[in-house]
Amino acid sequence: MKTTINHLYSSILFFSSILLLILFVILPGCVDAPNPIGAEILPETDLLLLKQDTLYATSHETRFFFSNNSSLDKFCVGKFQSYETWGLLGFFGLPDSLTNVRVLNASIRLKAAYHFGDSASNISFRAYRMVTSWVGDSLTLDSLRNFQSNYYDATPLQLSYSGAIGDTDYITIDIPDTSIVRQWLATVNDSTQYNYGLLLEPTNSSVIMGFASYYTLDTASMPTLTIEYEKDGEVQTYVHYYSLSRFLSSPTPTSASFSTIIKDSSEFFYAQNGIPYRGTLTFDVSSIPNPSNINSGFLYLTLEPTRSLSNNYMHDSVMVTQLNSDGTLSYPWISLSSVTTDSLGNRVYKIDIKKGIAYWIRKYYPAQIVIFGYGESSSFDRFAFYGSQASINLKPRLEILYSTR
Amino acid sequence: MKKTSLLWIIGFFLLSQNSFAGGSSYSRYGKGDILYFGGSRAYALGGCGIATIGNNYLNQFNPAGLSRLLITQFSGSFENSTISSSTQNGSSKYNTFGIQSFFIAIPISIEDGIALSLEYTPYSQVAYAIRSTSEQAGYLRTNTFYGNGGLATLAAGLSLSITNDIHIGAKVVYDFGRTEQYIKTDFTNSDILDTEIEHSYGYHGFGSSFGIIVERIGKHLNIKWLEPLTLGLTFSPPLSLSTDYQAYYPTYDTTITLQSGYSDLPLSFGAGMSYNLNKSYILVSDIQAQQWDRAKIFGQPEASLRNSIRFGIGCERVPNRQETSFWKRSSYRVGAYYHSTYYDINGKGIDELGVTAGIGFPIRMLGKLDLGFQYSTRGVTDQNLQKDSFYRISLGLTVNERWFLKFEED
16 A cells, blocks of 8 residues: 555656646746737726716805814914904913922013914903813803803903014013912912913904914923022022913904804805814715716815905915714815916815715715815914805816726 | 655745736636536547546546446646737737646445536636726826636536446536626826726526436447447536626725626537547547527626537547556547637637647556646637637546445455
8 A cells, every 4th residue: 555655656746747847848938917918809898987077066154163272383362353362371380399489570481473464563462360271172262251250360460461573573471460470389289270371362453473382393482481589598590381372263252244254155165264164065976976986086166365364374275174964074084275276367276085075976975075274273364265156167166087887 | 756846846836826817818708718627538638528437537527427436536637728819919928727626426336326426616717917008088097907716616416327328417516706807097197096996796506417328329229330339418507696796996995786686607518429449449529519699697698708619529548458567558648629619709709729638647556647738729810809829738636545335355
């Protein structure tokens, strides 16, 4: 039996070796890369059919969207036209080594980083002591105004500023009544928190100023709290850098024009930075077959310049993302605009949203988008776009290139 | 010995690496290239074997052909196929390597000719890799097509001898598999997203196949010179395969079923003869036909198909089975075939003409090793068609084993 198996094994090896030698003669020259040979054999229908379609927005809207800007590199305060912005600034994490010192002087230094409105006009604001935390997401300027006692002490502090500020100026705001600073220092270790920072209410009317926050990349631009104190008979200075800040904006309560512009226009929709308001558009993509591959899909939005507002700090771009059917955002995709000019000289924003369209035709998401400014959280520019009721040359449109079989 | 083993292992590995490749564009149509495999012996005999029966032979065409089996046999076959395709614009060469069949036949009752068989046999193969350029709506693009996949058959068969000369058999078959076409479109314009889609058809379904073999025809007809003649018939009723048509979008990782329903594997019919000239020679001839022109998929006629007919002849010589000489006990085979394939492309039927040869080497006590060669050409370069030249090599190993049978002790 063993001899037989050896015979079988030898036979297999012998003949397989012959086979391999033959194959090695044949195999050289074989290709595995695709090539044009036989292309004519394939039916025309195997080629993906490329189709183009233009779809226009069926409806538009402008909506308020809550935005938390507390981790931004700037915070703002001021008023301009129909916009009003209140600043919140808190110096936290003060050292317990200064608990019992005698405070001689205190001041806050801020560095200008942005303006919206008339940069030459005065900015003025007064300060209040906040009595509760303000880092939560749901805080709005309206809630601050309407429920004042829940948020801040209505008695203004002896801490204010008034004057024109250059675009890169530092300003120093003295705190003549140092009692609030003393209280901050004295209660560092208390279980009941006293230091909730400051609320800065604008009292000017022609400019909104932005100041560098703790999150600015330039350490020298951070807000600082400087405390001059006496300890053991020696006068010393302490500079505190760590702070939190944010700003709350809304239309001024008396501004009817804002409501008129933002909410009541049937011909336009808006992306209003700072507050913020965002534009929404709805499309009907049922004419695009499912399945198909979306090869390109561009959204074109035409700007109406007289209703738009901008300044030299403007991020001249808008962003677009998915709007869910319940009005929330889930960001399955997000796109940034580029800008072109149409034959009539209009400024046209072009946004690549092919990923979104691919989701729509597969019915993963509704064919709805939201448009917002690239600098939504850090500026107050306003983009006014022609809406779904505008003439066909101006209304929002999707130019789609897709392939199907 | 060790060096030879190493060569064999390395060679097998290299061949496996080449197993992915392009192939003939004709396989884009229907179910792909239909693989007619009736066993390693038939492979070298022009693909003929419907009427072949013997006590040491696995007939994979005709289930009745197992009736004279004396001992359990396992068989495994592999094929390397090199294809040279040419058109009026150029030529290209491809290589594929794959399993031809695994087959086991177990005699249950030698007296009654009852034998059971189980087999796995690829039924069809799709393999092509094509790149072309085209322009549509002002967009220039490169289109890449990869075809792959195919159908395979799992079958269980049973044979029975009605008389000493008349044998019948039947198979239950399960056909299954998926044929795929991957398409990638690359645009020269970088603003446009390239497209990838994989279309595929998945098939599965049960069917049947029947066969009969009648030996010594001359004896029954009282014609002496026809006594060595054996006739065989096979018949497979049409079969409806459950079929789904899917599109997979790699970009979105999404699979969509576009259509579900049925497709046909049509009626097929085969007739064969074998004639023992003397103890050394056997002549065989087969004709096989399949009614593809009425085949439908999802209720619609399958495009570019016609009825197929395959005709083959073959001759085998075994110099002397009783000799101790290894070479005299070996089988020497030649054959030829003409195949009017089921492809009907651009209004022209695609025909194949081939010659075959092979040797069957006996392995003492254990079985045999079959080596087969085929060379064939298919199609023409006119009418935007292509001509394929096939160089095929098959290696089959059959091993005997005693199962279930009781042998009287001396």
